[in-house]
Amino acid sequence: MANEVPALASLPGLSSRASLIADAIRDSILKGIFPPGTELVERQLAEMFGISKTPVREALISLARSGLITMSPNRGSTVRVLDEAAVRSIYEMRLLLEPHAVRRATEDFPSRVLKQARQTLEDARDAIDRADYGELSLVNRRFHRLLYSACGNPLIVVALDEVQDQLALLAVSMLWRDESPSWEQEYQEHRRLCDAVGAGDAERAAELMTAHIEASLEKTRVS
Incomplete structure (x- = not known):
């Protein structure tokens, strides 16, 4: 070990x-x-x-x-080694909860948290440039948590915390199989999400989150 x-x-x-x-x-x-x-x-x-x-x-x-x-x-x-059934369950839960949480959060998003979310985008850019994908996995998890944790529902936050942990584990699993996730595409999607949240456009933020999750699921491959 x-x-x-x-x-x-x-x-x-x-x-x-x-x-x-x-x-x-x-x-x-x-x-x-x-x-x-x-x-x-x-x-x-x-x-x-x-x-x-x-x-x-x-x-x-x-x-x-x-x-x-x-x-x-x-x-x-x-x-844990994630199998195909586990991945489907993770994404099903995420699609049910995260767009709704981001919609709710965007309706009255704290400026302090928005500043932190924008900082994570800078951290992600730095990790991509350094090809530090382990660190990038943690930064991406932190970005998502900043967005959904402001939804005002602690039960949803707890559920999504567990989902995000398992998604980060999936990303690490893909790296160990030499299947690099599309980090640059995810980064650009995160920027658009952050812009929608910053503009207070709750429906746009929810739509972008749904598209982001669906695109991630489409790219996911499980051996």
């Missing part, structure tokens, strides 16, 4: 530790440090983070609930 995850300094509280460990493992998965199929061994992770196995176990359980890893009595924890 790769050892790029940095050791953590002393962390307050068990639940806080588990949350921070989950975030670190999630980022490592979504950046491709732990590719699909990688076994995540509690003892090794605990040694890497310099903590006991208990918060690591809690973190892995949390990641299993979000669909990023699988846990079984015989094999332990492994980074």
Whole structure:
């Protein structure tokens, strides 16, 4: 198992530790440090983070609930490998929720969040230019979350957070199969989305999001 995850300094509280460990493992998965199929061994992770196995176990359980890893009595924890049925389910959920969430958010979009969304576009441009596709996967996830998290419905936000994690995992899976997603096209689609949100055009933003999701699904190939 790769050892790029940095050791953590002393962390307050068990639940806080588990949350921070989950975030670190999630980022490592979504950046491709732990590719699909990688076994995540509690003892090794605990040694890497310099903590006991208990918060690591809690973190892995949390990641299993979000669909990023699988846990079984015989094999332990492994980074999830998405099959065709899983991809269809992910995109079906996304098409149902994300255009609606963006429409709702655009009706009264916070200027502070819009500024952050525009900054992520600059971050994405930089990652594309550097061919840092692991980082770009995280930046794209952050961009989408900024748009839908302002919808005012926390249940939708939680559901879409899990969907976006699994979409980022799918992007990493494609990279490991030498099937690069169309990052430049996605970047341009994100720019148009951001412009519609900034203009307060809720219907246009929802239409662009629907088209963006459908185009992404069309390009997706699962072995």
